[in-house]
Amino acid sequence: MSEKRYVYDPAWEQERERLAGIEALWDPGTQAILSRFVGAGSRVLEAGAGGGSVVSWLASQVGASGHVLAVDIDTRFVEPLASDVVEVRKADLVTGELPVGEYDVVHSRMVLEHIPERADVLRRLAGALRPGGTLVLEDYDWSSFGFEATDEAPQRVTEALLALMAAAGFEREYGRRLPAALAEAGLTDVLGEGRSLIIDGSHPGFAFFSLSLEQLAPAAIEAGLMRAEDADSLRARMASGGERIITPTLVAAIGRCP
Ligand SMILES: C[S@@+](CC[C@H](N)C(=O)[O-])C[C@H]1O[C@@H](n2cnc3c(N)ncnc32)[C@H](O)[C@@H]1O
Numbered sequence: 001m002s003e004k005r006y007v008y009d010p011a012w013e014q015e016r017e018r019l020a021g022i023e024a025l026w027d028p029g030t031q032a033i034l035s036r037f038v039g040a041g042s043r044v045l046e047a048g049a050g051g052g053s054v055v056s057w058l059a060s061q062v063g064a065s066g067h068v069l070a071v072d073i074d075t076r077f078v079e080p081l082a083s084d085v086v087e088v089r090k091a092d093l094v095t096g097e098l099p100v101g102e103y104d105v106v107h108s109r110m111v112l113e114h115i116p117e118r119a120d121v122l123r124r125l126a127g128a129l130r131p132g133g134t135l136v137l138e139d140y141d142w143s144s145f146g147f148e149a150t151d152e153a154p155q156r157v158t159e160a161l162l163a164l165m166a167a168a169g170f171e172r173e174y175g176r177r178l179p180a181a182l183a184e185a186g187l188t189d190v191l192g193e194g195r196s197l198i199i200d201g202s203h204p205g206f207a208f209f210s211l212s213l214e215q216l217a218p219a220a221i222e223a224g225l226m227r228a229e230d231a232d233s234l235r236a237r238m239a240s241g242g243e244r245i246i247t248p249t250l251v252a253a254i255g256r257c258p
Helices: 015-034 053-062 118-127 152-167 174-184 206-222 228-239
Strands: 043-047 067-072 086-090 103-109 129-141 188-195 249-256
Touching: 015 053, 015 103, 015 129, 015 188, 015 206, 015 249, 043 053, 043 118, 053 067, 053 103, 103 118, 118 129, 118 174, 129 174, 152 206, 152 228, 174 188, 174 249, 206 228
Parallel strands: 043 067, 043 103, 067 086, 103 129
Antiparallel strands: 129 249, 188 249
């Protein structure tokens, strides 16, 4: 287990809903990228499988002759997806057993940014590829993030949440470093691309941001990082649905195992 623990609690009552926000925001783009490398019969490792939407989609793409290994430190949401095609493995990506040299595609989204030992994990994920296989990593770069409103309270709340996450090992600009990290790990033909959306409360992905605030605000207030009145006012404004945000940039880096 990592010395610093994943900052979000998988047992929190609204965690599946928060993960669904991630899926609503990013699944279309993730599928578009992965469909360049995944087909019938592919063997795919999904690292940090979370709510499981990518696992379900991968299973539909690889078919009966393919294989999807879904790994997470907490597998409660992906266990129901286990089948002849989908293997679910509860493991810590830092210390757990991972396959070596077996997979056509290895994908991980919004996971390494949370793990202090991310360079080692990246090397282990690359090591799971067969020669010629493809690594696709997606992580946030938070520098584009912001609220449409220009007053300072939303900015203070954002900084407090990012500081709390950083104390648990989160790297807020890891996304922009991904292409270099893949190249350093020995991947070739490295590509990088990013995507970001401007959304309000009518977008199902908005729940990722409002529920992240909901889950982490008590700990940030307790740690002296956030003013309770800032959290309360921003929560009310986000609940009104009219608050518009620009998301962090989700960077996808793609590289090939030589
Ligand atoms: C922000 S969620 C992203 C879930 C999913 N990849 C997605 O994009 O929809 C991060 C996931 O990484 C998992 N995770 C965090 N640290 C981990 C570790 N050290 N080993 C394995 N999984 C980890 C969490 O349990 C969680 O499911």
